[in-house]
Amino acid sequence: MFFRKSPEKFWDLISSFYAASPINDETAYQTKIQKIETYLAVENIVLDIGCGTGTQCFDLAGHIKQAIGIDISRKLLAIAEQRKVERKLGNVEFIKTSLFDERFKAESFDVVMAFYVLHFFEDIDAVFKRIHGLLKPDGLFIFETACIGEHGKMTGRILGGLGWLGFIPKINNLTYRQLELSLEKNGFNLIEKTKFSDSSEEYTLIAKKILKK
Numbered sequence: 001m002f003f004r005k006s007p008e009k010f011w012d013l014i015s016s017f018y019a020a021s022p023i024n025d026e027t028a029y030q031t032k033i034q035k036i037e038t039y040l041a042v043e044n045i046v047l048d049i050g051c052g053t054g055t056q057c058f059d060l061a062g063h064i065k066q067a068i069g070i071d072i073s074r075k076l077l078a079i080a081e082q083r084k085v086e087r088k089l090g091n092v093e094f095i096k097t098s099l100f101d102e103r104f105k106a107e108s109f110d111v112v113m114a115f116y117v118l119h120f121f122e123d124i125d126a127v128f129k130r131i132h133g134l135l136k137p138d139g140l141f142i143f144e145t146a147c148i149g150e151h152g153k154m155t156g157r158i159l160g161g162l163g164w165l166g167f168i169p170k171i172n173n174l175t176y177r178q179l180e181l182s183l184e185k186n187g188f189n190l191i192e193k194t195k196f197s198d199s200s201e202e203y204t205l206i207a208k209k210i211l212k213k
């Protein structure tokens with residue numbers, strides 16, 4: 001029903017509203033971008049999962065060789081393409097595809113980013129394993145996600161119910177502890193966990209690919 005089997009329709013439906021929404025805490029966002037820049041190098045190739053309208057790709061493009069943003073929403077990507085032209089950025093590419101697209105080769109990215117999208121994946125272990133495989137040795141995984149499991153059982157049940165009914169895309173119920181355990185299990189070393197905004201519940205996590213034990 002509704003968005004249960006086709007979450008991309010949810011994002012297509014709200015694309016104009018989403019694109020017009022301002023960043024919650026602009027100062028904190030800029031601080032975060034500056035922090036991420038310190039981890040980037042001009043030769044880096046970066047994959048941004050769930051790039052939406054391309055905000056982070058654009059803001060980091062000046063510090064890297066190439067950004068590839070992927071997303072499931074055709075309409076959000078169309079807005080990203082339009083903004084790319086306005087910003088005159090030649091090193092950003094957008095593709096409507098999945099993280100598991102076989103065209104992405106092993107060890108082909110220096111950095112993988114995922115902002116506010118990992119809570120939409122059912123199997124976080126499979127996602128972390130895939131990202132580990134896509135990263136070059138010592139590559140970085142930078143992400144921020146809603147952790148519904150931190151918000152108490154009632155929030156989890158309400159969002160779970162809405163997702164199950166198909167009113168919103170399905171959302172997982174993960175906690176930071178579970179994310180950190182999954183990172184470790186899938187060959188990552190957490191090197192930074194920072195909360196940039198006092199008005200937000202979310203942390204930005206930066207993890208480095210290490211060889212699996």
Ligand SMILES: C[S@@+](CC[C@H](N)C(=O)[O-])C[C@H]1O[C@@H](n2cnc3c(N)ncnc32)[C@H](O)[C@@H]1O
Pocket residue numbers: 007008011049050051052053054055070071072073076097098099114115116117120
């Ligand atoms: C909350 S928005 C975040 C967009 C962007 N990362 C940002 O921070 O502005 C979530 C995005 O994830 C995308 N998305 C949802 N499920 C996805 C999936 N399985 N694979 C790739 N993108 C997905 C949505 O289309 C949407 O653009």
